[in-house]
Amino acid sequence: MSLDLAAYFRRIGHDGPAAPTLETLQQLALRHPGRIPFENLDPLLGRPVALDLDSLQRKLVQGGRGGFCYEHNLLFQAVLEAIGFRVTGLAARVWWGRAAEVPAPPRTHMLLRVDLDDGPRLVDVGFGGLTLTGVLRLEPGVVQATPHEPFRLLVQGDGYVLQALVAGAWQTLYEFDLQPQQRADYEMACWYLCHHPDSRFVRQLLAARVDGTVRYGLLDRAFSVHRPGQPSERRTLDGADALFEVLETRFGVALDGGMRDALRRRGVPH
Numbered sequence: 001m002s003l004d005l006a007a008y009f010r011r012i013g014h015d016g017p018a019a020p021t022l023e024t025l026q027q028l029a030l031r032h033p034g035r036i037p038f039e040n041l042d043p044l045l046g047r048p049v050a051l052d053l054d055s056l057q058r059k060l061v062q063g064g065r066g067g068f069c070y071e072h073n074l075l076f077q078a079v080l081e082a083i084g085f086r087v088t089g090l091a092a093r094v095w096w097g098r099a100a101e102v103p104a105p106p107r108t109h110m111l112l113r114v115d116l117d118d119g120p121r122l123v124d125v126g127f128g129g130l131t132l133t134g135v136l137r138l139e140p141g142v143v144q145a146t147p148h149e150p151f152r153l154l155v156q157g158d159g160y161v162l163q164a165l166v167a168g169a170w171q172t173l174y175e176f177d178l179q180p181q182q183r184a185d186y187e188m189a190c191w192y193l194c195h196h197p198d199s200r201f202v203r204q205l206l207a208a209r210v211d212g213t214v215r216y217g218l219l220d221r222a223f224s225v226h227r228p229g230q231p232s233e234r235r236t237l238d239g240a241d242a243l244f245e246v247l248e249t250r251f252g253v254a255l256d257g258g259m260r261d262a263l264r265r266r267g268v269p270h
Contacts, residue, residue, distance in 0.1 A: 003053060025135050040068050043194040046202075051074055090179070110181070121137060
């Protein structure tokens with residue numbers, strides 16, 4: 001199966017230009033996380049995660065599902081390249097949610113460098129609750145606005161640190177350099193995330209999606225709604241049926257009967 005660009009555009013609701021311009025890149029970077037959710041149901045339930053293009057399209061485009069960083073950004077890379085963008089896959093160490101004094105984590109996150117005529121940009125449609133909805137210049141030390149939070153890049157050694165302004169404080173999301181990654185690098189890291197007992201992807205249910213200016217988040221039974229300039233709303237989902245309803249209506253995840261049964265057997269929510 002080759003890339004079905006028209007089907008992808010229908011999935012994300014894009015009916016604008018398909019030219020390799022900054023405007024197109026900005027539109028796609030905003031629409032993708034608004035229509036295709038971040039979720040880890042497959043690794044959580046012990047189901048295989050395939051990174052080939054055919055599997056990504058069947059799941060994320062045709063199947064009404066979401067995925068995590070490799071699924072999102074590999075699909076997005078294929079889309080951008082089909083349009084005519086010059087794209088390089090990169091890798092990052094995730095620091096979001098970790099104490100600064102703990103040992104450095106492995107490079108388990110994927111992001112993309114896109115080279116435009118006026119310079120390189122960074123895009124990342126697969127970072128869960130703080131997924132980029134904009135396009136960043138590869139320019140450190142400058143606060144860059146996006147449709148959601150402001151972001152900035154800082155120089156660190158031979159690479160960069162990405163930070164987001166969350167509730168008035170700069171929070172470090174991840175660190176990365178510009179070394180190009182190969183599919184084999186992502187396959188190995190994906191296997192680690194899907195199988196290692198320390199991976200949160202096999203221990204916790206995670207989901208995220210943007211809806212206009214709102215960000216939805218899910219951590220097991222904890223459902224959160226984040227609106228700019230307002231306190232976050234949080235509630236605990238009471239029972240599996242409430243969880244399924246939120247996954248389908250707020251996150252847009254298509255759940256079949258087998259997945260519902262598997263979640264109940266696993267005891268999610270717990």
